[in-house]
Amino acid sequence: MIQPTDGKLGTRELFAMLALMVGIKLSDGTPMILIEAGMNATWMIPILSGLIVIIPLLFLLSLLKEHKDKHLVDLTFTIMGKYIGFLFCLIMLAAIVFSNALNERTTVNIISTMFFPKTPIIAIFLFLIGGSFAIAKLGLEATGRTSWLILPYIKVVLFLLFIFIILDIRVEHLFPIAGPGLDVIVKESFTYQTIYFEFILLxxxxxxxxxxxxxxxxxxxxxxxxxxEMAVTYAYFVMMFDYPSVREIAYPFQQLTRMLEVGTIITSYEGLFLGFWIITCVLRFALYLLFSVKIVAYMFNIQDYKPLLLPLATLTLLIGLLPENPTDTTYFLRDIILLQFIWQFIMGLPIILWIVSKAKGYFHAKNHSNLTIK
Known part of the structure; x- marks a missing residue:
């Protein structure tokens, strides 16, 4: 029986979107950065970063509970005022658009390098951006339902991968357990808490x-x-490839899928993983497009956001095609500028909003009390 739709998202759709958007970072350029920072203790960074992210997330949930009729842009304008609120939202919009473009470029590089080296970059990029545009055009509810529909298949395939290669891993590769040192791991966890920025944007x-x-x-x-999921996967990377050998592997997840051998009938399973991986990537980019168009629509009070999708998708394509040296430039822009600087601001935004909100409430109450006494 088909359940009636109310146009709203429930727990499972939101959960699925987060699981796909953040989980896909195990297979893009993120492992290269975290492995360089955490060495054989890389698996600790997602755990400690997750504990750190709880702080701004709780501040955000507190604000949303207090202002149940407001989304993130509304909260920013209401608390910070018209001009500062506009500036904050503009920074957020630029970060999302650039992040989407650079993530898509990284995905294009992976597909081109490992699977279709003879296919033009522009053709792969158009395929990805076209797919994400088509999904985003269906609307937020449809995207959420699609995410929930495919999530079990994606995670079951990942689970089976771990099961089938479990005899090839070496637990001793995780030692020394603290890698470069616990102090370094804690520092890097603070730096790369931004791998969870989607929890704020949601x-x-x-x-x-x-x-x-x-x-x-x-x-x-x-x-x-x-x-x-991230802790287990990074542990698998280290246990399978060892450190420092894993540093020399540009895309460890794709390499992991190539090493899978089950039976003698099928000699390669990477095509299966490639299909699920591309579907997840396209959904992720569709959600990023929806993030960006929602901000523009909210900032300028535009009721129908769908006409904004094509211009923003085109802008994403143009930015993604800009880097002349894709590996070095994408690394610098996405992992140094975005992850370590701009997204740090976004992660701190709920705390800033909460403090300013409470300060304004305190001074308002104090002024009202003084007026009453007079």
Whole structure:
């Protein structure tokens, strides 16, 4: 029986979107950065970063509980005022657009390098951006339902990969357990807490969520799930390839799928993983497009956001095609500028909003009390 739709997102759709958007970072350029920082203790960074992210997430949930009719842009304008709020939202929009473009370029580089070296870069890029545009055009609810529909298949395939290669891993590769030192791991965990920035951006969809409880449950369960998934996967990378050998592997997840051998009938399973991986990537980019168009629509009070999708998709394509040296330039822009600087601001935004909100409430109450006494 088909359940009636109310146009809103529930816990499972929000959870699925988070699980796909954050989980896909195991297979893009993110492992290269974290492995360089954490060495054979890389698996600790997602755990400690997840514990750190709980702080701004709780501040955000507190604000949303207090302002149940407002999404992230509304909160920013209401608390920070017209001009500062506009500046903050503009920074957020630029970060999302550039992040989407550079992530797509990284995905294009992976597909071109490992699977289709003779296919033109522009053709692969158009395929990805076209797919994400088509999904985003269906709307937020359809994208959320699609995410929930494919999530079990994606995660079951990943689980089976871990099961089938378990006899090839070497637990001793995880030692020394603290890698470069616990102090270094803690420092890098603070630096790369930004791998979870989608948990803050999800508040852009808050007014499209059925209840505040749905949003809170999806955020907390989603964080616990992706932390566990990332820690296990990074541990597998190290146990399979060892450190420092794993540093020389540009895309360890794709290399992991190539090493899978089950039976003698099928000699290669990487095509299966490639299909699921591309579907997840396209969904991720569709959600990023929805993030960006929602911000523009909210900032300029545009009721129908769908006409904005094509211009922003085109802008994403143009930015993604800009880097002349894709590996070095994408690394610098995405992992140094975005992850270590701009997204740090976004992660701190809920704390800034909470402090300013409480300060304004305190001074308002104090002024009202003084007026009453007079």
């Amino acid at each position: 508040a852009l969809f808050f007014t499209s969520t059925r209840t505040e409880k749905n949003f809170r449950m999806a955020s907390l369960f989603g964080l616990a799930f992706v932390v566990m």
